[in-house]
Each structure stands twice: as C-alpha cells, then as structure tokens.
Amino acid sequence: MAQNNLERLTQNKKIHIITNVLTKALKLWLKSQVSQVSQLEVEIKASDRDILSGYIPWVSIFASHVVYQDIHLTQIQLVAENIRINIGSVLKGQPLRLLETVPVVGEVIVEEDELNASVSSSLLSTALNDVLDKLLPEQCPKSKSIFYQKIILDDSRIILYISQPTETNPTVLEVCADIELLSAHELHISYIQAKNNRGIVLESYNGHYLNLGSDVDIQHLKLFPGKLVCHGRISVNP
Structure with a gap:
C-alpha cells in the first residue's frame, strides 16, 4: 500500500x-x-x-x-x-x-483608446479604406491617402474623423455609420452620414452590406460608448 x-x-x-x-x-x-x-x-x-x-x-x-x-x-x-x-x-x-490547425472560440474587447492607437496599422487602415471606397466613393475618391484623426464608438454607431489632403488646406470629414451584425461574416450599415467643414455632404438610410469573408466567424458584435465587444471563432494554423 x-x-x-x-x-x-x-x-x-x-x-x-x-x-x-x-x-x-x-x-x-x-x-x-x-x-x-x-x-x-x-x-x-x-x-x-x-x-x-x-x-x-x-x-x-x-x-x-x-x-x-x-x-x-x-x-x-x-x-x-x-x-x-x-x-x-x-x-x-x-x-x-x-x-x-486549432479552432479557437473567444471574446475580444477593444476600448476606444486602443482603437485609436491602431489607426496607423496597415491592417486597420486598409480595412477602413476598403469600406470608404465602397460607401463613399465620391466623398473619399483617394482614400489611400486619408489620415484617420480619431474614431469614436457609440451605441451601435462608429464615428470617423478623417483628414483629406488638398492643394490648399486639408478637408476634415466626419463619417457616422450605424452598424449591426447580420450574419457570421456580414455587417449591415443601416444609416450613414458624411459631413465636412461646410455641412452635410451625404446622408443615406439605404442599407449597405459588408462581407467580411468566409474565414470570419463572428457570433456577436456590439458597439458600446467607448468600447467594442466581439465574440467569434477563428482557426489558428501551425
């Protein structure tokens, strides 16, 4: 024993x-x-x-x-x-x-300060440029040269302050969008407004859909004042 x-x-x-x-x-x-x-x-x-x-x-x-x-x-x-x-x-x-390959399920929280610290990353700036190219082709014809000044998170809404270089003074554009998760890899933008120094240049209630790709599997996405919370699944490769 x-x-x-x-x-x-x-x-x-x-x-x-x-x-x-x-x-x-x-x-x-x-x-x-x-x-x-x-x-x-x-x-x-x-x-x-x-x-x-x-x-x-x-x-x-x-x-x-x-x-x-x-x-x-x-x-x-x-x-x-x-x-x-x-x-x-x-x-x-x-x-x-x-x-x-390992399937991973989890929750990611991004507060407003961290999101603004990420605007210089090529990953985030490229994603934002692609969205602006689709939603605001006339207001942001050269989105690749846009400078993102600030991002504000609100209830189901994101607000972007962007600066566009011109021959004289840079134009500051404020873009507001109401966002909700439509499916595991698709976002729905139900309202969008863009305004510059002179006032509103675009306001649309038409639905816009953003496909995030088949590799994305988001189960829950919510915008709160100053914070974004996301639940989803990813695959980590060897």
Missing part, C-alpha cells in the same frame, strides 16, 4: 512538472505571436496520458493590452480545444509548435 502511494505521488509530481513546462512553453509561444502583452494567464486541462502524448483537450487563455500586427486589443479571453503539439521537443527545451 505504502509503495503504491509513493509511486502515485512520484507520478503525479512528474506530471505536475510536465504541466508547468508545457504552460511556460505555451506562454512563450503566445508571446512570440504578439509584439506586446501586459497580462497573460494560461490554464490547461489535460490528463497525464493526454500530456505525454502531446494532446491538450482544453486550454483557456486570458490576456490584456495586447498588440498584434500593430492592432491594440484591450482584453482577450480565448478557449481552444483538441490541440496537438510537439511535446517531445518541448520537454527538451525547444519551442512549442502546433501540429494541426
């Missing part, structure tokens, strides 16, 4: 060590995917047999003030399941590597 208890304690201690090594390796891998993160917490749920075979059934990840490709995110809460990793290499001190 005593011998069996000792063997069980020894085995549990080994698994605890392996779990700690795996958690640290996962944190290092996550940090390598971003340029900045303030707080990072990882929770792993797996049996000893799972871990030793390189299989993680469930992982929860919480991170705050994350910067990914110059996109600033206030808070991220993610859950991933059925993960295959190179556990043999990890236990030898080598970097963690995914062996298969």
